[in-house]
Amino acid sequence: MKRRKFINKIITMLIILLPLSVSATELNSPNYKIVGVTTNTGGVTQTIDGDYSALLEAGRVSNNPRNYSSTYKLYTSPEEAFIASVPSVSCFETTTSGHSDCTTGPEELSSGGMVAICGPSGCYDRARFEIGNSSNPADTLYAVMISTDNFVSDIRYVDGNTFWPESISTHNLNDFHTKTDWENPDFNLLGLQSSTTYYIKIFALHGDFTQSDAGPAAFATTSSGSVFFDIDIEDSSGISAETNPPYGISFTGDYRLIPGSTPTTAEDRIWMDARTNSQGGFAILTRGLNGGLKSNTTGQTIVSATADLNTTPDGFGIQSEYINQDTYPYLGTITAMSDYSGTGNSVGIVGTSATKVYESSKPVFNGRMALKVIAKAGTDKVAAADYQESIYFVLIPRF
Amino acid sequence: MKKIIGFLKYVIPTTLLVLILSFLIVTATQAATLSAVYVFLSRLKINLNGTGTQAVEMILAIDTSTPVASGSTIKIEFPDAEDTRWCRTAGALTVAGVASSAVDLPASNWSIDAALPGTLSATCTQGGTGTVDTITISNVGALTAGTTYGVKISAGTGTLGTDSTAGEHVLNISVNVGGVPIDSKSIKIYLVNDDAVVVSATVADIASVSCSISSNSVNLGTLYPGGTYATGSHTIGTSTTSNGYYWAVYGTGDGSTDAGLWSGTTLIQSGPTATLDLTSSTVYGFGITLSDPDGTDPATVTTNFVNTTPGIFGTIDRLYSGAKLVLYQNGIQASSEPSTVTYGAKAQPTASAGSYTEYVYFICGGYY
Numbered sequence: 001m002k003r004r005k006f007i008n009k010i011i012t013m014l015i016i017l018l019p020l021s022v023s024a025t026e027l028n029s030p031n032y033k034i035v036g037v038t039t040n041t042g043g044v045t046q047t048i049d050g051d052y053s054a055l056l057e058a059g060r061v062s063n064n065p066r067n068y069s070s071t072y073k074l075y076t077s078p079e080e081a082f083i084a085s086v087p088s089v090s091c092f093e094t095t096t097s098g099h100s101d102c103t104t105g106p107e108e109l110s111s112g113g114m115v116a117i118c119g120p121s122g123c124y125d126r127a128r129f130e131i132g133n134s135s136n137p138a139d140t141l142y143a144v145m146i147s148t149d150n151f152v153s154d155i156r157y158v159d160g161n162t163f164w165p166e167s168i169s170t171h172n173l174n175d176f177h178t179k180t181d182w183e184n185p186d187f188n189l190l191g192l193q194s195s196t197t198y199y200i201k202i203f204a205l206h207g208d209f210t211q212s213d214a215g216p217a218a219f220a221t222t223s224s225g226s227v228f229f230d231i232d233i234e235d236s237s238g239i240s241a242e243t244n245p246p247y248g249i250s251f252t253g254d255y256r257l258i259p260g261s262t263p264t265t266a267e268d269r270i271w272m273d274a275r276t277n278s279q280g281g282f283a284i285l286t287r288g289l290n291g292g293l294k295s296n297t298t299g300q301t302i303v304s305a306t307a308d309l310n311t312t313p314d315g316f317g318i319q320s321e322y323i324n325q326d327t328y329p330y331l332g333t334i335t336a337m338s339d340y341s342g343t344g345n346s347v348g349i350v351g352t353s354a355t356k357v358y359e360s361s362k363p364v365f366n367g368r369m370a371l372k373v374i375a376k377a378g379t380d381k382v383a384a385a386d387y388q389e390s391i392y393f394v395l396i397p398r399f
Numbered sequence: 400m401k402k403i404i405g406f407l408k409y410v411i412p413t414t415l416l417v418l419i420l421s422f423l424i425v426t427a428t429q430a431a432t433l434s435a436v437y438v439f440l441s442r443l444k445i446n447l448n449g450t451g452t453q454a455v456e457m458i459l460a461i462d463t464s465t466p467v468a469s470g471s472t473i474k475i476e477f478p479d480a481e482d483t484r485w486c487r488t489a490g491a492l493t494v495a496g497v498a499s500s501a502v503d504l505p506a507s508n509w510s511i512d513a514a515l516p517g518t519l520s521a522t523c524t525q526g527g528t529g530t531v532d533t534i535t536i537s538n539v540g541a542l543t544a545g546t547t548y549g550v551k552i553s554a555g556t557g558t559l560g561t562d563s564t565a566g567e568h569v570l571n572i573s574v575n576v577g578g579v580p581i582d583s584k585s586i587k588i589y590l591v592n593d594d595a596v597v598v599s600a601t602v603a604d605i606a607s608v609s610c611s612i613s614s615n616s617v618n619l620g621t622l623y624p625g626g627t628y629a630t631g632s633h634t635i636g637t638s639t640t641s642n643g644y645y646w647a648v649y650g651t652g653d654g655s656t657d658a659g660l661w662s663g664t665t666l667i668q669s670g671p672t673a674t675l676d677l678t679s680s681t682v683y684g685f686g687i688t689l690s691d692p693d694g695t696d697p698a699t700v701t702t703n704f705v706n707t708t709p710g711i712f713g714t715i716d717r718l719y720s721g722a723k724l725v726l727y728q729n730g731i732q733a734s735s736e737p738s739t740v741t742y743g744a745k746a747q748p749t750a751s752a753g754s755y756t757e758y759v760y761f762i763c764g765g766y767y
Contacts, residue, residue: 125432125584164431164464191432191464194585225587227567229443231596245593251600259605261767270596278586280435280509283502289452293600302600316598354441354501361504377602387600394594396502398437398509399586 084140084204084211088132089218092200094192095122102130104183108330117186117330119277119363121226124194124399126187126279129218131179131202141176141205145214146189150199158200164191176205195224223277229284229395232271236321239368241271249373257302257377257387263309263345266373269321272393274334274358274367280398281332281360284369286391288350292316293375293387300381304389309345314378316389317347320357322370332362334369347374350391357393433584435462435508435547436572438475439500444594445565449487449558456553458500459572461515462508463582467542467574469517471581473550475534476571481562482526486534490557494521494536497549511549516540519550523557534559542574565592608639609735610646610763617742622660622667622755625748628677628710630741637692637728638735641765646738648687649722650715651758658717659685660744660755667746667755669714673703675743678710683747685757686712689726692736698728700738712743715759722762729766 091101096113108116115122144158159166160175201214234241249266292303304316320336339348340357439458447453477485496514503510517540526532573583617631637644650658659668675684688706692698703713704725
């Protein structure tokens with residue numbers, strides 16, 4: 001008795017739930033119309049019934065082996081003639097290097113792969129796909145489904161406006177674009193997570209109620225991001241020098257500071273390597289422990305400031321001497337901040353607060369920079385051999 | 400009434416079932432990616448212990464792609480293999496919103512627009528088995544998508560350090576509501592073996608030269624007109640920290656024509672020639688010689704004033720404009736070295752009796 005009650009209860013609950021599922025799958029209407037479709041060729045006028053014609057052969061030949069043999073064949077439903085052809089993904093790329101299957105993107109992509117337009121190791125938050133149109137006309141619209149688990153439980157679409165993944169609930173007709181419109185942006189998938197494999201499928205639509213089945217899934221894995229930073233100490237010829245810590249620059253011997261004399265440029269330079277695929281490029285900042293060259297013996301400090309040391313009695317700072325990076329027109333270039341890009345004996349501050357020395361607003365391949373260290377001792381500075389400053393450098397990628 | 404109760408017996412569980420299913424659908428939604436993130440570490444050196452000069456602080460800039468209601472938490476999670484390296488001491492951290500940072504990229508999402516809102520608090524928890532070092536910022540105010548917020552985190556009772564391995568390190572940044580990530584992004588930072596360049600300098604003394612004259616007057620004794628020449632001497636001494644030194648001399652003579660011994664009416668002149676050979680019976684006049692302070696270079700007595708041939712003296716001219724270089728050295732002279740200045744004079748036969756005087760001015764300087 002109890003069991004029957006329980007079964008009745010379950011049945012009643014299902015009956016209550018039923019309208020929800022019915023309303024979600026209701027597709028038909030007694031008043032619908034099909035507009036704007038293109039039929040396949042091959043339709044013939046059927047006259048054996050005398051009074052009317054029908055598109056009996058408008059459908060495609062069935063691919064189902066049960067429906068054809070060497071002596072007969074069956075056509076699919078005429079409705080199939082209105083369904084757009086199933087599109088394919090002709091390329092879906094994130095980290096290709098040196099080559100690309102994509103053909104309608106920027107030239108750098110075709111020749112260098114995604115690393116040429118995203119930076120070292122490729123793209124960590126974006127991708128490019130292109131559509132195989134399967135002979136659909138040019139005005140066919142396409143929508144893109146995206147997933148991180150090959151559509152097992154994560155099923156989303158690509159927003160046609162932002163190109164970010166969106167939930168099924170916000171997917172609408174605005175997410176359908178022509179092949180040209182989808183492929184016009186260099187990156188047509190944005191807002192992706194790094195180190196993640198994404199699967200995409202594409203649907204075609206050419207008129208109301210003509211959406212095709214999803215094409216075969218393609219997948220690509222995003223980069224985990226990339227950043228590199230290194231310091232080297234070498235003279236002005238050290239473009240390719242690699243040195244190990246500890247790093248030191250000295251004003252001694254012939255480079256000693258003589259109070260009241262002209263500014264002295266240290267023989268060695270501070271060289272730095274930088275590369276990253278962070279879309280916001282990077283910033284290199286500096287700060288000093290003392291805010292200048294400080295002597296514990298004399299208690300005096302040759303204070304660092306942004307200044308032209310030719311016209312100041314005393315000072316200390318750094319000046320950019322060399323900047324270079326691999327040439328990728330699509331990527332970024334490194335620039336020195338104005339305080340550090342002077343000439344002659346104009347220097348930028350190494351203060352106790354961090355200041356930006358170099359910057360790139362985009363990813364950079366194999367950046368190389370060099371800084372001069374210039375100092376001038378005023379006549380008030382007492383002789384000592386222990387004037388010193390520790391200059392810290394940090395590279396911050398902007399992801 | 401019985402019918403209503405019976406009806407509710409079915410409706411209520413069904414409603415609950417729908418709600419549970421709805422919740423599962425929501426929680427299955429994938430977290431979106433953060434639009435922009437950077438983590439500005441104050442130091443990139445490996446293995447900083449978080450105390451004293453090894454203290455580490457950071458500024459987080461974060462822009463969500465999704466609006467987030469007040470009450471969320473922001474987490475910064477470090478790699479599992481680096482437990483206890485980043486969170487050196489577990490505990491509360493000092494946290495405060497910041498409206499800008501030196502890393503900001505103008506006119507971009509990577510430029511802080513506003514301080515992170517909320518009554519912020521932060522903790523640092525150490526990872527263990529199955530957990531990771533995590534910085535959690537709590538009580539975050541409402542966040543607007545497209546606005547980049549800044550927050551600075553530094554040591555409190557908890558301390559921040561760095562991992563012991565140079566290279567890339569993955570940080571996962573997430574904004575969470577009810578423990579569920581709304582937006583997240585994994586980024587990389589790079590640690591180096593050493594992030595400092597030590598600049599050392601020697602400040603030398605201001606270059607100087609020290610000059611001395613042993614006597615300000617020399618008596619040549621009595622000169623007899625047409626007689627032999629007489630001499631007198633004193634020394635000069637020089638030391639310098641500059642690159643060298645020099646001595647130059649000039650006289651005053653009669654005040655108009657030439658240097659030399661002047662009585663007020665008669666001039667025993669130094670003469671127009673470069674040197675005077677006072678051993679010659681027909682040569683009269685006034686001149687000087689200097690001894691070489693070191694016998695060899697670098698100190699050098701100029702050619703006309705060397706004392707190597709007795710009786711031959713170099714002549715001097717009048718006034719500063721007539722000053723002649725008599726001694727110089729190219730190089731530092733740490734200790735004073737002397738040179739003997741010898742004056743030689745011989746009166747012409749027509750010289751009248753009287754007291755003769757010449758003021759010889761010495762100029763000493765350094766090469767810097």
